[in-house]
Amino acid sequence: MPEPVRILLFDVFGTVVDWRGSIARQAANAFGGTADDWFAFADAWRARYQPSMQEIRSGRRGFVQLDTLHRENLDAILADFGLAHLDEAQRRQANLFWHKLDGWDDSAAGLEALKSHGLVCAHSNGNIRLIADMARHAGLRWDAIIGAEVAGAYKPMPEAYRNACSIMGVEPHQAMMVAAHNDDLAAARACGLKTALVVRPTEHGPTQTKDLTAEQDWDYTAATFLELAKLMAVSR
Amino acid sequence: MPEPVRILLFDVFGTVVDWRGSIARQAANAFGGTADDWFAFADAWRARYQPSMQEIRSGRRGFVQLDTLHRENLDAILADFGLAHLDEAQRRQANLFWHKLDGWDDSAAGLEALKSHGLVCAHSNGNIRLIADMARHAGLRWDAIIGAEVAGAYKPMPEAYRNACSIMGVEPHQAMMVAAHNDDLAAARACGLKTALVVRPTEHGPTQTKDLTAEQDWDYTAATFLELAKLMAVSR
Numbered sequence: 001m002p003e004p005v006r007i008l009l010f011d012v013f014g015t016v017v018d019w020r021g022s023i024a025r026q027a028a029n030a031f032g033g034t035a036d037d038w039f040a041f042a043d044a045w046r047a048r049y050q051p052s053m054q055e056i057r058s059g060r061r062g063f064v065q066l067d068t069l070h071r072e073n074l075d076a077i078l079a080d081f082g083l084a085h086l087d088e089a090q091r092r093q094a095n096l097f098w099h100k101l102d103g104w105d106d107s108a109a110g111l112e113a114l115k116s117h118g119l120v121c122a123h124s125n126g127n128i129r130l131i132a133d134m135a136r137h138a139g140l141r142w143d144a145i146i147g148a149e150v151a152g153a154y155k156p157m158p159e160a161y162r163n164a165c166s167i168m169g170v171e172p173h174q175a176m177m178v179a180a181h182n183d184d185l186a187a188a189r190a191c192g193l194k195t196a197l198v199v200r201p202t203e204h205g206p207t208q209t210k211d212l213t214a215e216q217d218w219d220y221t222a223a224t225f226l227e228l229a230k231l232m233a234v235s236r
Numbered sequence: 237m238p239e240p241v242r243i244l245l246f247d248v249f250g251t252v253v254d255w256r257g258s259i260a261r262q263a264a265n266a267f268g269g270t271a272d273d274w275f276a277f278a279d280a281w282r283a284r285y286q287p288s289m290q291e292i293r294s295g296r297r298g299f300v301q302l303d304t305l306h307r308e309n310l311d312a313i314l315a316d317f318g319l320a321h322l323d324e325a326q327r328r329q330a331n332l333f334w335h336k337l338d339g340w341d342d343s344a345a346g347l348e349a350l351k352s353h354g355l356v357c358a359h360s361n362g363n364i365r366l367i368a369d370m371a372r373h374a375g376l377r378w379d380a381i382i383g384a385e386v387a388g389a390y391k392p393m394p395e396a397y398r399n400a401c402s403i404m405g406v407e408p409h410q411a412m413m414v415a416a417h418n419d420d421l422a423a424a425r426a427c428g429l430k431t432a433l434v435v436r437p438t439e440h441g442p443t444q445t446k447d448l449t450a451e452q453d454w455d456y457t458a459a460t461f462l463e464l465a466k467l468m469a470v471s472r
Contacts, residue, residue, distance in 0.1 A: 067405065119368055129405040132355055132380040141377065144368040149403060150386050167385060169303065169365040 004236070005194055007168045008114055009123035009146070011155075011179035012131060014203040016111075016122075017101035017138060019046065026097040030090075031083065039205060041081045048073035053125060053154045065127040065149060071095045098126070099133035104200065108139040110225020114178075117232045119143040123164050123177070125154050144168070156187030165193070178228065182215040189216070196220035196228055240472070241430055243404045244350055245359035245382070247391075247415035248367060250439040252347075252358075253337035253374060255282065262333040266326075267319065275441060277317045284309035289361060289390045301363040301385060307331045334362070335369035340436065344375040346461020350414075353468045355379040359400050359413070361390050380404070392423030401429070414464065418451040425452070432456035432464055 013019045023042035024035040031038070052069040055061040074095055078084050086094065111120050121144045122131045128147040135142055146164045153159035165175045172192030179185050180200040189195050195218040201208055214221045222228040249255045259278035260271040267274070288305040291297040310331055314320050322330065347356050357380045358367045364383040371378055382400045389395035401411045408428030415421050416436040425431050431454040437444055450457045458464040 119365075119372070121368075127405075128380050128382070128386070128403055129355075132357075132404075136355070136379065143372065144364050144381055146364070150364070167364050168368075169363075 004118075005174060005176045005232075006118045007165070007170050007175040008118045008120050009161075009164055009175055009177050009188075009193070010111075010121065011177070011181060011184050012122050012124035012126060012134070013101075014200055015178065015180040015198060016107050016140065017103050017134065018200075018203070019098070019101050020203060020205060022101040023097050025102075026100065027094075030094065041077070043204075044077045044080065045070075045073055048076060057154050057157055063149070063152070065130075066125055067095065067098075067127055067130055070098055096133075099130050100137045101134055103138040103140060104224075106224040106226050108141075110229065111140055111142070113226055113229035114232075115143070117229065117236075118176075119168065121146055121164070121168065123151070123155075123160075124148070156184060158187070158191050161188050161191040161193055165191075176219065178225075181211055185218055186216065189218075194219045196222065198222050198225060198228055240354075241410060241412045241468075242354045243401070243406050243411040244354045244356050245397075245400055245411055245413050245424075245429070246347075246357065247413070247417060247420050248358050248360035248362055248370070249337075250436055251414065251416040251434060252343050252376065253339050253370065254439070255334070255337050256439065256441060258337040259333050261338075262336065263330075266330065277313070279440075280313045280316065281306075281309055284312060293390050293393055299385070299388070301366075302361055303331065303334075303363055303366060306334055332369075335366050336373045337370055339374040339376060340460075342460040342462050344377075346465065347376055347378075349462055349465035350468075351379070353465065353472075354412075355404065357382055357400070357404065359387070359391075359396075360384070392420060394423070394427050397424050397427040397429055401427075412455065414461075417447050421454055422452065425454075430455045432458065434458050434461060434464055 010016055020042045024038040027038035027041055028035045052073055056063055078086060114120055120142060122142050123146045124131055125148045127149055128145050131145045131147055146167060148154050151160045151163040165172050176194035176196055177185055177188035178196045178198060180198055180203060185195040185197060197214050197218045201212055220228055220231050222231055246252055256278045260274040263274035263277055264271045288309055292299055314322060350356055356378060358378050359382045360367055361384045363385055364381050367381045367383055382403060384390050387396045387399040401408050412430035412432055413421055413424035414432045414434060416434055416439060421431040421433060433450050433454045437448055456464055456467050458467055
């Protein structure tokens with residue numbers, strides 16, 4: 001019988017929290033209008049997320065925290081959304097929107113349910129402070145936070161997964177990556193980790209076309225964390 | 237008015253958990269006898285803690301996790317306690333005693349009470365997995381764990397405190413070190429952090445002579461975490 005999973009590593013943005021809705025709601029609160037008016041702002045901000053990390057993954061730029069990348073990306077899009085007048089304090093405040101993202105309906109209870117299957121760890125490209133603030137806000141009780149500055153690399157670099165396993169004291173096959181993104185799981189599987197897809201069909205809004213189904217035969221595929229906990233209990 | 241403390245950094249061994257009693261109790265459970273028979277074993281194991289880290293602080297040895305040091309130190313003392321016969325699996329199991337230390341009576345409730353004063357972070361020389369396992373065992377709900385592999389340095393090196401503040405996104409004066417050890421607090425103060433002594437008069441047993449009183453005018457001195465929370469509430 002194979003050794004059981006001991007460590008559950010969770011992608012956070014999109015998988016555990018609704019970044020798009022949360023950013024839009026906070027922007028409406030801060031700048032006026034309704035959340036509907038700010039989805040494009042959230043999308044534009046997030047669109048710069050992967051390219052800005054790619055500078056670091058490629059080695060063209062030294063490691064900086066995601067807070068720093070978020071701020072640079074914010075500064076780059078403000079003018080497009082009529083916010084070029086924001087002063088330093090307002091920009092700092094807006095950058096903290098990412099620290100106060102709301103969980104999906106099942107997230108807080110789902111993480112609790114999954115604790116019987118192992119240590120529940122945030123394995124995000126977000127920095128520790130960002131994930132810790134978010135945990136307080138959204139009621140997420142992590143056993144450990146393995147931010148990018150802990151793993152020393154941004155996902156999907158293999159080092160990000162390997163270092164997370166090493167830090168948590170397990171072989172890759174004793175850890176499982178839980179994510180709403182097929183590419184994150186593919187990278188984890190390539191490093192020997194087990195994989196669980198939790199589908200989040202509205203992460204990118206009502207017209208989302210990506211990550212609606214499993215693109216590989218992941219160890220588990222579920223609609224919610226609670227369903228994943230049940231599937232794991234059955235197969236145990 | 238000075239900026240308030242936002243981040244509370246806790247020493248763990250001795251400050252939050254009773255390593256001596258917990259190691260002795262687990263040894264008695266595993267090897268026979270009563271806890272009284274194993275205090276000398278706990279003391280001998282712990283006596284090698286600082287010297288083994290000193291090899292790393294001095295640069296004579298590259299960074300390794302505390303789990304590794306604990307295991308080397310265990311191997312070194314087993315013969316003195318009639319345990320040279322332990323096989324690899326038994327030694328591995330014994331090394332995990334450090335992952336299952338019990339909190340002091342006020343620890344779990346005290347950390348909860350202190351959460352209204354900031355993010356409650358383990359700032360231990362212990363590695364993340366060790367602190368995460370201990371948190372599950374002892375019901376300690378950390379907002380974040382800043383193990384030695386996160387800070388990249390063992391306390392009391394200044395980098396350990398400075399890097400912890402940087403990771404948590406605060407200036408040193410916005411962070412407070414909470415410890416039962418005057419030397420830990422002195423090192424933290426030298427880096428600009430605020431300081432709180434919580435006296436643990438039986439960490440080293442009933443005849444303890446060290447760290448029974450404040451050796452400097454720390455920002456707070458308290459007998460328990462709950463008392464510290466009350467003192468902080470009054471001065472807020």
